[in-house]
Amino acid sequence: MRTPVVAGNWKMNKTAAEAAAFVDEVSPLIVGSSGREVIIAPTFPALAATVAAARGSNIRVSAQNLHWEASGAYTGEVSAGMLVEIGCTHVIIGHSERRQYFGENDGTVHLKTLAALDAGLTPIVCVGETLEQREAGNTEAVLTEQFTAGVGALQPEQFAELILAYEPVWAIGTGRTATPEIAEAAHREIRALAAECFGETTAGNVRILYGGSVKPSNFTGLLGCPNIDGGLVGGASLDPQSFAALVRA
Ligand code: PEP
DSSP states (O other), rough: OOOOOOEEOSSOOOOOOHHHHHHHHHGGGGGGGOOSEEEOOOOGHHHHHHHHHHHHSEEEESSSSOOOSSSSOOOTTOOOHHHHHHOOEEEESSSSHHHHOOOOOOHHHHHHHHHHHHTOOEOOOOOOHHHHHHHHOOHHHHHHHHHHHHHSSSSSSHHHHEEEEEEEEGGTTOOOOOOOOHHHHHHHHHHHHHHHHHHHHHHHHHHHEOOOOOOOOHHHHHHTTTTTEEEEEEGGSSHHHHHHHHOOO
C-alpha cells in the first residue's frame, strides 16, 4: 500500500513570513486528513520559518535543490547536511526548471540523489519530457534515459527511500494538464523501468507523483489512476484553500 503524497513546490515565491502564515492558515484545514504525506517546498530563506510553523502538524518541509558536496567552495550552494540541520525532510531534485535554466542534468541528479540519501533526506526526483520530445514520439526514450542515468544505478535499498515525480515539461505552469490516460501511461512506464532495475516488489512500493498544472478540479481524476500516487504541485499549492483542497482530495 503506497501512502499518497501531496507536495507543494513554491518555486521562487513567498517570503519567510508569508510561508509561516500559509502554514498557520492551512494546518487547521487539513487536520483530519490522515493517511497521506503533506510536503511543502519553500525557498531556502523560508525553510527554517516553515519548519518552525509546521512543528506539531503533519506538514513536512522540503528544499527545492541541494549541492552534492558536504561543504566547500561552491558559492551560492547548500548541502544536504545543512538542510537536515534546519529540519528539512525532503528535497526536490532534477526539476525541469533546474534542468532548463541551471544546467542540471541526469549526472547531477544522480550525485544529488546520493547526497540526499546519505544525509537522510528523501529525494523527490523529477523526470519528464518536453513537448518537442513528446511530439517526436520520444517520451519513452527520454523517461528511460532520465530514469536510468539519474536513479537506475542506486542500490535497491537506496531506491526504496525515494519518491519519483513525472512532470511533463509541457504541462508545468501552462494550465495544460496531462489527461489521466497520458499521465497513467507514463507512470506505468516509469514503474516498469523501476521493476527492471530493482525488481517488482521495490517498484510496486515506490511513490510516483504527477506534476503539471494540477488543480483541485483535476486532481481526483489523476489520483484515480492505479500508478499515480499523488501530486507535485506548483501554482495551485500557493493558495492555502486550494492546497488544503488538494490534500483532502
Ligand atoms: C511544478 O513546478 O513542479 C509544477 C508542477 O508546477 P505547476 O503545478 O504550476 O504546473
